Amino acid sequence: MTGKKKLKVGILDIVTRRPRPTLYGRVMHGNLASIMPQAIAVWCEEEGHDVTFVCYTAVEDLFTAFPDELDILFIGAFTQSAQLAYAVSNLFRKKGVATVLGGPHARCYPEDAQLYFDYVLGFTDKPLVTDVLADCSQHRPMGLLMSARGQPVDLPGVRERWKFIEATLAKTATNFKIVPMIGSLGCPYTCSFCIDSVVKYQPLDFGVIRDDLQFLLTKFKRPIVGWHDPNFGVRFDDYLSVIEQADPDRRMRFIAESSLSLMSEEKVKRLANAGFEAVLPGIESWYDMGAKSKTGAKQAREKMLQVADHVNMIMRHIPYVQANFVMGLDSDEGPEPFELTKEFLDRTPGAFPAYSLFSAFGEAAPLNLELQKQNRVLRFPFHFLNNNQAMNVKPLHYSWPEFYSRLIDLKKHSFSVKAIARRAQATAGWIPKWMNVVRAISSEGWGRIKYHSDMLARLETDKSLRAFFERETEAVPQFYVDRVRNDLGAFWDHLPDGALEHEQNAYLHKVQSAAVAAQ
Numbered sequence: 001m002t003g004k005k006k007l008k009v010g011i012l013d014i015v016t017r018r019p020r021p022t023l024y025g026r027v028m029h030g031n032l033a034s035i036m037p038q039a040i041a042v043w044c045e046e047e048g049h050d051v052t053f054v055c056y057t058a059v060e061d062l063f064t065a066f067p068d069e070l071d072i073l074f075i076g077a078f079t080q081s082a083q084l085a086y087a088v089s090n091l092f093r094k095k096g097v098a099t100v101l102g103g104p105h106a107r108c109y110p111e112d113a114q115l116y117f118d119y120v121l122g123f124t125d126k127p128l129v130t131d132v133l134a135d136c137s138q139h140r141p142m143g144l145l146m147s148a149r150g151q152p153v154d155l156p157g158v159r160e161r162w163k164f165i166e167a168t169l170a171k172t173a174t175n176f177k178i179v180p181m182i183g184s185l186g187c188p189y190t191c192s193f194c195i196d197s198v199v200k201y202q203p204l205d206f207g208v209i210r211d212d213l214q215f216l217l218t219k220f221k222r223p224i225v226g227w228h229d230p231n232f233g234v235r236f237d238d239y240l241s242v243i244e245q246a247d248p249d250r251r252m253r254f255i256a257e258s259s260l261s262l263m264s265e266e267k268v269k270r271l272a273n274a275g276f277e278a279v280l281p282g283i284e285s286w287y288d289m290g291a292k293s294k295t296g297a298k299q300a301r302e303k304m305l306q307v308a309d310h311v312n313m314i315m316r317h318i319p320y321v322q323a324n325f326v327m328g329l330d331s332d333e334g335p336e337p338f339e340l341t342k343e344f345l346d347r348t349p350g351a352f353p354a355y356s357l358f359s360a361f362g363e364a365a366p367l368n369l370e371l372q373k374q375n376r377v378l379r380f381p382f383h384f385l386n387n388n389q390a391m392n393v394k395p396l397h398y399s400w401p402e403f404y405s406r407l408i409d410l411k412k413h414s415f416s417v418k419a420i421a422r423r424a425q426a427t428a429g430w431i432p433k434w435m436n437v438v439r440a441i442s443s444e445g446w447g448r449i450k451y452h453s454d455m456l457a458r459l460e461t462d463k464s465l466r467a468f469f470e471r472e473t474e475a476v477p478q479f480y481v482d483r484v485r486n487d488l489g490a491f492w493d494h495l496p497d498g499a500l501e502h503e504q505n506a507y508l509h510k511v512q513s514a515a516v517a518a519q
Contacts, residue, residue: 007049007136010066010073010097012088013037013168014056017081017383018487021058024442029057030172035155035180035228036102036124037076038164042156043126044074047133055168062088063490070095072136075117076103079361080386083484086116086499087491093118098136101143104195105382108362111510112502114143122147151185154205158212162219176431178226178255179216183209183239187230189259195364196230203235206242213246224253232256236267243274253277257324260310268317278320278432280354283307286340287331304340308347315350320432323351327407328358333397338406342413350426352436353414355407357391363507372508379474379504383484388448392504400469404456408449415445476501 015032016025033055041053054065066073073092077085082105089099101113102121113120118139119132125148132146158165158181169177183206186199216223233239233256243252250273257280263271271279287299298306315321325341345353360368360377371377376394384390395403413419420440424433439445458465458479465477484500485492503509 004048004134005136007044007071007133008067008069009041009044009049009051009133010070010092011037011041011044011051011053012056012062012073012075013054014075014077014081014085014088016056016058017084017386019058019062019084019489019491020487025058026171026173027176028172030055030168030170031176031178031226033165033168033180034076034103035161035182037074038161038180039152039156040074040076040102040124040129041164042160043129044133046126047130049133053164053167055164055171057168057171059171063091066092070097072098072100072133074100074102077101077105078103078386079105079108079382080384081105082109082113082382083495083499084383084488084491086496087488087494089116090496090499091491091494093138093140096138098138100132104361104364107195108364109382109502109506110145110363111506112362114145115141116496116499117143119143120145123151124148125152151199151202153202154208155182157208159215162215166219176224177220178224179220180228181209181212181225182228183232184229184234188234189231194230195361197365199230201231201234203238206238209239210242210246213243213252217247217251222251222253224255227254227256229256231262232258233262233267233271236262240270240274247275250275256280257282260307263310263314265313265317268314272317276318277429278322279314279318280322280324281311281314282324284324284326285329285331286337288329300336301340301343304344305347308344311348311351315348315426319428320435321348321351322354323348324354324356326356326358327410328391328393328395328398328403330358330396332395335406338410341410345414345419349419349422352423352439355411355414356387357407358393358395359385359387359391360393361385363510369507369511372505375471375505377504378469378471379476379501381476381480381484381500382502383487384480389451394469394471400459400466401456404452404459408452408456411445411449411452415440415449474501 013034015029041051044051052066054060056062075085075089085101092099098118100119100121101117102124106113106120107122110120120143121128128146128148158179165179184201184203186201187196188201189197252275254276255278256276260281286303311321311323360371362368371393378392380390380392385392420437423436427433427436459469465479467473468477481500488495
């Protein structure tokens with residue numbers, strides 16, 4: 001530390017957008033921690049600074065969680081928690097603290113974030129963090145936008161991050177504790193709506209992975225690892241060999257998001273033998289992304305039938321399968337996408353369906369630029385951009401009432417009492433059964449049916465809301481303002497002026513300005 005000031009550094013990982021604890025949150029929020037804030041905490045300590053790390057699960061008091069005279073506060077946030085992050089940043093900036101935003105929201109909406117933070121980070125590695133710490137100053141009214149050339153080539157492993165992981169997992173109300181690990185960055189697939197589609201696939205050090213797995217076996221009798229890879233198993237043999245060598249007695253359990261193209265029956269059997277108890281394949285669409293689902297040029301019902309057979313094969317070996325869909329894509333038209341999904345669920349009674357609404361997150365993907373050119377992106381407050389409460393892209397082939405009517409009908413089919421009972425009967429193991437039932441009857445299943453039904457009714461009766469959806473006005477409807485105020489609670493008073501709105505076409509404007517400057 002010779003010649004360097006020893007800083008008081010705060011690290012805040014926001015995993016929930018509302019400062020109100022719930023039963024689900026007490027069980028699960030501690031299991032939703034991100035890896036990058038923990039890595040930054042390690043790097044800051046390696047530079048000799050005092051670090052206070054908080055994973056915000058809604059039970060902490062952020063007004064008192066950090067020490068007085070904090071010098072700099074790093075905040076990691078997804079877009080759905082951006083309004084809370086903006087309010088927290090404003091609170092600390094008033095105290096003279098320099099604030100830093102990283103994570104998905106910083107990459108998706110950098111210009112908007114610059115209004116409310118002193119630093120906004122894109123790709124982040126240790127040298128970049130070191131540069132921020134060396135400067136550690138206020139940049140206002142516009143924050144400093146910084147980015148490494150690409151994703152870091154290595155990250156601190158579980159052993160190095162352990163004290164931050166342990167403190168976070170201690171917040172969970174049960175013994176169901178998921179340790180976050182990652183073995184690769186980027187993705188080899190090019191799904192047009194995905195933030196990882198433009199990031200080159202890059203495996204991390206398999207030696208570190210082996211050491212971390214062996215380390216975890218000294219901390220838990222039966223560890224549960226949640227892999228944060230955007231697409232697990234691209235280097236399948238390397239991954240599985242490391243896992244098998246580290247845990248020959250099969251004491252570990254694993255959860256991973258992968259693609260059907262990587263899960264032949266031979267590989268699925270190997271995953272099951274290695275302790276994988278849950279996989280989350282992305283089906284996404286019945287009309288596109290055949291490479292990811294290993295269906296090639298097959299579309300519509302032909303693709304659905306093949307995928308249903310594939311998912312049933314997986315469930316013969318792995319007890320928990322979450323099938324991920326994106327609803328409202330431009331390839332969807334008429335009743336068929338929804339009816340095919342119903343038939344898929346009837347044919348795969350054990351699979352839990354997860355539905356995301358087609359959303360454009362700022363600069364996250366190349367497709368968003370085209371959607372902004374078409375003037376189809378709505379100015380929804382960030383608070384609702386969680387892939388479920390708002391679809392900020394006007395559908396190409398549906399009116400809003402038709403889309404919501406079909407979505408509600410599909411969800412009622414997915415989470416009916418009959419479907420829940422069939423899913424429980426077709427699922428092996430009491431924990432997977434319990435998870436399926438709880439998710440179906442909670443806010444994820446029945447709760448979203450209620451929410452979308454309310455939205456449909458409002459679209460048919462609330463003229464200002466309908467005008468907003470139809471892009472006739474950009475004024476945020478009072479309905480959404482009131483929801484944000486209610487959700488933020490005491491932090492509403494710290495939300496900066498203008499922070500509830502953003503320029504939804506900022507990506508397009510930036511590209512156009514760059515083109516003019518280049519002429």
